[in-house]
Amino acid sequence: MYSMTKRWMTILALLALTGAGAWADTAPDVFVQQFSNDIIETIKADKAIQAGDIARIRALVDTKIAPHVNFQRMTAMTVGLKWRSASPEQQQRLIEEFKTLLVNVYSGALNQVKDQTVQLKPMRGKPTDSEVVVRTEVRGKAEPIQLDYRLEKAADSWKIYDVNVLGVWLVESYKSQFANDLSTGGIDGLINRLGEKNKSQSSTKS
Numbered sequence: 001m002y003s004m005t006k007r008w009m010t011i012l013a014l015l016a017l018t019g020a021g022a023w024a025d026t027a028p029d030v031f032v033q034q035f036s037n038d039i040i041e042t043i044k045a046d047k048a049i050q051a052g053d054i055a056r057i058r059a060l061v062d063t064k065i066a067p068h069v070n071f072q073r074m075t076a077m078t079v080g081l082k083w084r085s086a087s088p089e090q091q092q093r094l095i096e097e098f099k100t101l102l103v104n105v106y107s108g109a110l111n112q113v114k115d116q117t118v119q120l121k122p123m124r125g126k127p128t129d130s131e132v133v134v135r136t137e138v139r140g141k142a143e144p145i146q147l148d149y150r151l152e153k154a155a156d157s158w159k160i161y162d163v164n165v166l167g168v169w170l171v172e173s174y175k176s177q178f179a180n181d182l183s184t185g186g187i188d189g190l191i192n193r194l195g196e197k198n199k200s201q202s203s204t205k206s
Helices: 004-023 028-045 054-068 073-084 088-105 170-205
Strands: 116-120 130-137 146-153 157-165
Touching: 004 170, 028 116, 028 130, 028 146, 054 088, 054 157, 073 088, 073 157, 073 170, 157 170
Parallel strands: none
Antiparallel strands: 116 130, 130 146, 146 157
């Protein structure tokens, strides 16, 4: 289970995409710097998001985040090889349930965003690379926190498909959690398990 610090850092990484469209055709590290700065200010100014308002966060995900995050790739990576055997309907359900899980799990950590700033680390790779890792450090009153992004080039924009918080990649973390459900119940078992978790978390927050 992620600590509260890891939770808010991960949701910051995902919510950073609210400003993604404004810097679509630019270098990936500049892109990350600009939307990170923008989203920190957005969270600070939105008391509903800070309070963990699920409806508010879901609306933000659907309208501003989803177009700029490759949730399909992210979900497929967490499921692993069994993704290929899932029907299109099962794949879509997995994507939606996983997206809902991320929103539910990390929404309660947004009030941790206070005085942070994001500092870029030197880029590694070539300007022509279509997949890159952008490494950053989030600084505030506490110790600096590692926050890295895996991005892919999609047409004239960048899309995030994985996030590394304090040395733990989100996809790898959930992949290990999903492995047991997949081994015992297959794709439908994982869908049902995610659905149960989401209903439980939603009822707790309501």
